[in-house]
Amino acid sequence: SQKIEQNSEALNIQEGKTATLTCNYTNYSPAYLQWYRQDPGRGPVFLLLIRENEKEKRKERLKVTFDTTLKQSLFHITASQPADSATYLCALDILNSGYALNFGKGTSLLVTP
Amino acid sequence: DADVTQTPRNRITKTGKRIMLECSQTKGHDRMYWYRQDPGLGLRLIYYSFDVKDINKGEISDGYSVSRQAQAKFSLSLESAIPNQTALYFCATSRGGNYEQYFGPGTRLTVT
Numbered sequence: 001s002q003k004i005e006q007n008s009e010a011l012n013i014q015e016g017k018t019a020t021l022t023c024n025y026t027n028y029s030p031a032y033l034q035w036y037r038q039d040p041g042r043g044p045v046f047l048l049l050i051r052e053n054e055k056e057k058r059k060e061r062l063k064v065t066f067d068t069t070l071k072q073s074l075f076h077i078t079a080s081q082p083a084d085s086a087t088y089l090c091a092l093d094i095l096n097s098g099y100a101l102n103f104g105k106g107t108s109l110l111v112t113p
Numbered sequence: 114d115a116d117v118t119q120t121p122r123n124r125i126t127k128t129g130k131r132i133m134l135e136c137s138q139t140k141g142h143d144r145m146y147w148y149r150q151d152p153g154l155g156l157r158l159i160y161y162s163f164d165v166k167d168i169n170k171g172e173i174s175d176g177y178s179v180s181r182q183a184q185a186k187f188s189l190s191l192e193s194a195i196p197n198q199t200a201l202y203f204c205a206t207s208r209g210g211n212y213e214q215y216f217g218p219g220t221r222l223t224v225t
Contacts, residue, residue: 034212041201041219043217044216046213046215049213089155093212097161099212100171103148103155103156105154
């Protein structure tokens, strides 16, 4: 079955440092991979999409890499701020479903001043 | 106004009751989705619809049904609620040709 794995342990980092979150997947050949941010009690918010033929994508302080050989994506937040504290979800398209998504369970990030 | 709205935002109901959760969107998107989120289990897809005439089951459709009344409206029903359907329910939309999804604020459902 298709599986998405994200670090279940919370990631605690100091303000100003770079946060790196990992998403590993099995039994997928994804055409693209997405990252979302979710704050407690709120709906996920789309951040970035990277396609299978892209190695890296950037948006402001965010950077995503996609290694289809390793079956892994890394999500980086540079110069992290306390406002970046949230849960970050990785998502892949469900096999043969077109645009429906499977989500990882998410990694909680806490940035302390 | 929010682009994707869900009603009610909170609901407490009893076992065996029928309940409907509603989702409306003003984004003009053709695709709509229902997910539930449970602590430790993440977001799981219940149903999705690519247009008014297209309804598809997701990973955990048992015990649920849906209705796509119009392009902008997608309702989720629990015919006979049970306690393990207690969860946070999210509606989402996307536009054909674009992959990112836009989520509503969620409905917190408690079945006692």
